[in-house]
Amino acid sequence: xxxxxxxxxxxxELFGPVHELSVPEGRRLxxxxxxxxxxxxxxxxxxxxxxxxxxxxxxVMQGSERIEHDRAxxxxxxxxxxxxxxxxxxxx
Amino acid sequence: MAAVGLDQSERExxxxxxxxxxxxxxxxxxxxxxxxxxxxGLGSPVSVYLAVAGVGRLTVIDHDTVERTNLNRQILHGDAxxxxxxxxxxxxTLRALNPSIRVEGIRATIADxxxxxxxxxxxxxxxxxxxxxxxxxxxxxxxxxxIPLFHGAIRGFHGQATTCxxxxxPCLSCLFPNVPPKEVFPVVGVTPGVIGCIQATEVIxxxxxxxxxxxxxxxxxxGLAGSAEEIAVEPRAGCPVCSGGRV
Numbered sequence: 338x339x340x341x342x343x344x345x346x347x348x349x350e351l352f353g354p355v356h357e358l359s360v361p362e363g364r365r366l367x368x369x370x371x372x373x374x375x376x377x378x379x380x381x382x383x384x385x386x387x388x389x390x391x392x393x394x395x396x397v398m399q400g401s402e403r404i405e406h407d408r409a410x411x412x413x414x415x416x417x418x419x420x421x422x423x424x425x426x427x428x429x
Numbered sequence: 430m431a432a433v434g435l436d437q438s439e440r441e442x443x444x445x446x447x448x449x450x451x452x453x454x455x456x457x458x459x460x461x462x463x464x465x466x467x468x469x470g471l472g473s474p475v476s477v478y479l480a481v482a483g484v485g486r487l488t489v490i491d492h493d494t495v496e497r498t499n500l501n502r503q504i505l506h507g508d509a510x511x512x513x514x515x516x517x518x519x520x521x522t523l524r525a526l527n528p529s530i531r532v533e534g535i536r537a538t539i540a541d542x543x544x545x546x547x548x549x550x551x552x553x554x555x556x557x558x559x560x561x562x563x564x565x566x567x568x569x570x571x572x573x574x575x576i577p578l579f580h581g582a583i584r585g586f587h588g589q590a591t592t593c594x595x596x597x598x599p600c601l602s603c604l605f606p607n608v609p610p611k612e613v614f615p616v617v618g619v620t621p622g623v624i625g626c627i628q629a630t631e632v633i634x635x636x637x638x639x640x641x642x643x644x645x646x647x648x649x650x651x652g653l654a655g656s657a658e659e660i661a662v663e664p665r666a667g668c669p670v671c672s673g674g675r676v
């Protein structure tokens with residue numbers, strides 16, 4: 338199945354804007370994010386804490402719905418899903 | 430906010446935008462009081478454009494003094510202002526740009542104990558802060574008062590903006606339940622220029638009733654790609670501020 342992961346703000350500089358992936362049925366969202374981050378040490382540090390969990394400030398959205406991190410860990414992706422991942426920008 | 434009439438010099442000064450907003454829209458701007466929280470990177474373009482647009486009363490709040498490192502982006506201040514309170518040089522700049530409006534500066538740190546009184550009877554709050562704890566404080570006051578919070582934030586070439594209107598969409602705490610650690614953020618001066626202008630546009634639209642606000646939409650600006658995208662956002666059930674969008 339095909340899924341799209343879109344990154345914004347500084348995550349875009351770390352991972353690029355869009356990852357269009359073909360993944361096996363039943364693949365979980367955080368598994369996919371780990372696969373994207375694994376070859377990228379700076380990106381991995383920005384996205385995940387040392388225990389492998391998404392950093393608490395990372396925003397994960399499916400459409401207009403925020404995916405809470407506990408749910409992201411268990412969320413099985415479906416064909417055609419588009420997920421947005423970004424950190425809040427803080428400067429002013 | 431009762432609309433007040435325009436005199437001849439105002440009709441002349443705002444002639445080009447009266448073509449867009451009408452005299453009634455211009456009068457609404459004249460009758461409005463907007464608080465701009467922060468006289469830095471975002472606060473500079475927001476306050477400049479709201480001043481020249483003719484928003485009748487602007488209150489600028491900031492606790493800082495001007496430093497040389499501010500000058501790549503904080504266009505309210507110049508080299509000669511280094512060491513001066515930002516509200517002092519900022520108010521001077523704004524009064525010079527438009528002497529026909531009322532501009533006041535308050536040198537203060539926005540905190541729990543003074544936030545409500547600093548906001549006073551404002552019709553809206555512009556979030557031009559550089560940290561989320563103060564943003565959340567302003568978000569709470571805005572929600573309690575039933576007035577909008579015009580949010581903006583920047584980093585590097587990236588920025589975001591949204592307009593939180595109580596009862597009409599998510600508040601800032603719905604969008605960002607957790608925030609990143611504070612950092613010395615990189616910034617190219619044009620980025621707060623872009624985002625600040627978007628915030629000022631939102632204020633003008635809100636006050637005049639023109640167009641569609643960025644309510645329930647988070648605009649994400651990528652200056653390197655030269656593109657803006659938006660993400661629809663909904664009130665968050667269990668939000669400690671708005672309880673999922675209630676007034």
